[in-house]
Amino acid sequence: MSVKDYLRERYFPHMWCPGCGHGTVLNSLLxxxxxxxxxxxxxxxxxxxxxxxxxxGYVDFHSLxxxxxxxxxxxxxxxxxxxxxxLLVPMGDGDALAIxxxxxxxxxxxNIDMTAIVMNNRIYGMTGGQFxxxxxxxxxxTTAPYLTIDNNFDVVELARAAGASFVARTTTYHALEAVDxxxxxxxxxxxxxxxxxxxxxxxFGRKNKEGDATNMLELYKANTAKLGSKALKENxxxxxxxxxVDETRPEYCEAYExxxxxxxxxxx
Amino acid sequence: xxxxxxxxxxxxxxxVEGALYAGIDFFAxxxxxxxxxxxxxxxxxxxxxxxxxxxxxxxxASMCAIIGASLxxxxxMTATSGPGFSLKQEALGYACMAEIPCVVxxxxxxxxxxxxxxxxxQGDVNQARWGTHGDxxxxxxxxxxxxxxxxxTVDAFNLAETYRTPVILLFDEAVGHMREKLVVPEKGAIxxxxxxxxxxxxxxxxxxxxxxxxxxxxxxxxxxxHRYNVTGLFHDMWGFPSNNPSVVNxxxxxxxxxxxxxxxxxxxxKEYFLEDAEYVLVSYGSSARSAIHLAKNRRxxxxxxxxxxxxxxxxxxxxxxxxxxxxxxxVVVVEMNMxxxxxxxxxxxxxxxxxxxxxxxxxxxxxxxxxxxxxxxIQGMGV
Ligand SMILES: Cc1ncc(C[n+]2csc(CCOP(=O)(O)OP(=O)(O)O)c2C)c(N)n1
Ligand code: SF4
Numbered sequence: 001m002s003v004k005d006y007l008r009e010r011y012f013p014h015m016w017c018p019g020c021g022h023g024t025v026l027n028s029l030l031x032x033x034x035x036x037x038x039x040x041x042x043x044x045x046x047x048x049x050x051x052x053x054x055x056x057g058y059v060d061f062h063s064l065x066x067x068x069x070x071x072x073x074x075x076x077x078x079x080x081x082x083x084x085x086x087l088l089v090p091m092g093d094g095d096a097l098a099i100x101x102x103x104x105x106x107x108x109x110x111n112i113d114m115t116a117i118v119m120n121n122r123i124y125g126m127t128g129g130q131f132x133x134x135x136x137x138x139x140x141x142t143t144a145p146y147l148t149i150d151n152n153f154d155v156v157e158l159a160r161a162a163g164a165s166f167v168a169r170t171t172t173y174h175a176l177e178a179v180d181x182x183x184x185x186x187x188x189x190x191x192x193x194x195x196x197x198x199x200x201x202x203x204f205g206r207k208n209k210e211g212d213a214t215n216m217l218e219l220y221k222a223n224t225a226k227l228g229s230k231a232l233k234e235n236x237x238x239x240x241x242x243x244x245v246d247e248t249r250p251e252y253c254e255a256y257e258x259x260x261x262x263x264x265x266x267x268x
Numbered sequence: 269x270x271x272x273x274x275x276x277x278x279x280x281x282x283x284v285e286g287a288l289y290a291g292i293d294f295f296a297x298x299x300x301x302x303x304x305x306x307x308x309x310x311x312x313x314x315x316x317x318x319x320x321x322x323x324x325x326x327x328x329a330s331m332c333a334i335i336g337a338s339l340x341x342x343x344x345m346t347a348t349s350g351p352g353f354s355l356k357q358e359a360l361g362y363a364c365m366a367e368i369p370c371v372v373x374x375x376x377x378x379x380x381x382x383x384x385x386x387x388x389x390q391g392d393v394n395q396a397r398w399g400t401h402g403d404x405x406x407x408x409x410x411x412x413x414x415x416x417x418x419x420x421t422v423d424a425f426n427l428a429e430t431y432r433t434p435v436i437l438l439f440d441e442a443v444g445h446m447r448e449k450l451v452v453p454e455k456g457a458i459x460x461x462x463x464x465x466x467x468x469x470x471x472x473x474x475x476x477x478x479x480x481x482x483x484x485x486x487x488x489x490x491x492x493x494h495r496y497n498v499t500g501l502f503h504d505m506w507g508f509p510s511n512n513p514s515v516v517n518x519x520x521x522x523x524x525x526x527x528x529x530x531x532x533x534x535x536x537x538k539e540y541f542l543e544d545a546e547y548v549l550v551s552y553g554s555s556a557r558s559a560i561h562l563a564k565n566r567r568x569x570x571x572x573x574x575x576x577x578x579x580x581x582x583x584x585x586x587x588x589x590x591x592x593x594x595x596x597x598x599v600v601v602v603e604m605n606m607x608x609x610x611x612x613x614x615x616x617x618x619x620x621x622x623x624x625x626x627x628x629x630x631x632x633x634x635x636x637x638x639x640x641x642x643x644x645x646i647q648g649m650g651v
Contacts, residue, residue, distance in 0.1 A: 008497075040495060041492065041493060042491065044490050044491070046336070057497055057499070057509065061495055062339075062490040062495050062496070063495070063496075063497045064339065064498045065497060065499040065509075066362065066499075067358055067359060070329070070359065073324065073325075073329035073330075074332045074333070074335060075336060076324070076332075076333050076336065077294070077296060077332060077334060077336025077337040077344075079336075080294075080320055080322055080333070081293070081320055081336070081340045081342050081344075084491070085340070085490065102325055103325065106324075256320065259315050260315045262315075263315035264315070264316055
């Protein structure tokens with residue numbers, strides 16, 4: 001199969017702006033799925049609302065485009081009712097961690113087997129450039145005309161503390177690295193989180209003078225470094241990329257099988 | 269179960285028995301009085317049959333989870349009360365829009381807000397109809413005794429599958445918590461409606477949102493051979509987002525018509541002494557118990573009082589109410605709210621000026637005496 005076989009070409013052209021990072025995430029994700037040789041019928045992609053969430057319409061999997069912030073709750077229903085399915089849950093930063101923050105920490109806490117992909121552009125793209133819980137301090141947004149005073153979450157630390165058993169971070173500049181991390185995350189049994197910094201030149205870039213898409217990608221290159229790298233050691237203020245958590249822990253659906261055994265006295 | 273069994277149960281337990289009889293495989297919920305027993309009982313009973321129970325982080329997540337589980341081909345339910353029912357509204361609208369069969373139990377308490385958690389009310393009747401935003405239609409059933417709680421729960425699952433829609437079971441604290449006899453009929457005694465699945469072969473274009481001639485839409489389970497899109501946006505017959513005016517217009521009409529054109533088939537009710545009734549009491553839920561009690565007492569004294577007990581509130585049984593109230597000297601709507609059903613009754617009967625409200629909103633069950641007092645005033649017999 002080639003990557004094209006995973007697309008619903010009928011629904012192209014896509015709705016993303018020229019230079020938007022979300023298309024790169026789609027590309028990396030499909031390459032990961034292809035490399036793993038997954039069957040399209042076994043994959044369910046669940047997304048919420050946002051530019052990022054539109055990704056589910058373009059893939060030839062079972063796709064569930066839901067409501068803002070709740071993709072993981074819908075995904076939990078799909079997975080728990082049919083554990084043999086593979087769940088991919090791409091979300092925007094607002095979708096995953098503002099309105100969806102509660103579902104994010106609880107899905108992580110359960111360690112239910114699914115892959116959450118946070119397409120982090122540090123802004124609300126779809127609604128026109130309001131700040132998000134990942135914007136960070138001193139950023140300009142339509143709802144922060146005098147700069148933000150809100151602190152940001154660190155997705156990696158939040159996911160780790162909440163109980164995710166696989167946590168990784170990369171950027172759209174590092175698209176091949178993203179393929180590798182997504183492969184590992186999808187293959188991982190348990191709740192996996194991959195944060196991918198994804199540029200929104202239309203809103204975040206323009207408001208914060210980060211230039212066009214190419215410039216923003218260059219910034220991802222300049223401002224990040226691999227975990228364990230010399231560059232990161234020499235400059236700890238860089239954003240670390242790589243795998244932060246990779247542990248084997250009891251998975252929720254498997255644990256429930258145990259409950260069924262207890263409830264039936266082992267007769268099933 | 270091969271034979272019918274007799275139990276002495278709470279109303280919430282009768283609901284659980286009905287759900288199990290109907291074939292529930294998946295429940296997601298969050299504890300809230302006075303509905304919690306539904307979750308507690310299913311936490312024990314579902315795994316015994318290989319089904320799934322999950323306690324979610326809130327009512328929003330519970331509603332979303334049952335929709336996800338319905339899409340994999342399961343019979344699903346959630347249960348809550350006022351504040352939780354408010355939280356479910358956005359996802360409930362999603363289930364209307366995406367046409368996902370599911371059952372939502374609301375054991376009503378007094379509201380608004382936290383209100384009166386342990387006391388009876390029927391204040392959510394209109395929320396059940398219009399709680400979620402936008403034009404839509406919805407099915408809402410209710411019951412006044414445990415045998416009917418059981419039957420309406422089975423019916424709710426059947427109607428959800430038949431019309432590919434969420435169905436709301438609107439019970440109240442009194443029915444939910446009181447104990448009385450329940451006969452669980454033997455398997456097969458009540459027909460069950462199973463998921464209508466598409467007969468379209470693998471590799472052939474399947475249209476998840478193309479109604480058949482009879483209006484029904486065959487489904488395909490997630491994980492099966494047909495991969496399609498499900499969305500809360502207006503969508504075409506493939507489930508892909510569309511804002512084409514004729515697609516939007518067609519879908520909204522379909523969502524409303526599939527229910528409103530079947531009012532007769534969906535309507536559930538009971539009647540007591542209506543043939544020659546001069547005074548018609550219209551009621552539902554635990555209020556109907558008092559209405560029926562009073563009617564029996566008045567009959568014994570030669571007073572021609574009858575009761576129309578509604579078991580389906582939405583779609584509103586207009587024609588039935590108009591017909592049964594025709595010619596009555598007075599129609600008294602008996603309910604525990606400020607007249608939520610009364611207003612609709614007034615709107616549909618021939619002589620709205622003859623419609624009165626007997627209500628109670630103080631958290632106490634409305635009594636036969638409460639209704640009698642109003643009736644005496646209407647009859648000109650003093651207070
Ligand atoms: C309940 C609800 N609140 C608000 C919105 C409006 N809304 C749509 S998308 C969005 C934010 C999108 O930002 P993000 O999730 O970061 O994704 P992006 O568009 O940047 O990819 C908001 C607030 C909504 N659809 N639903
Ligand atoms: S607004 Fe931003 S996030 Fe949305 S499509 Fe455009 S570039 Fe991408």
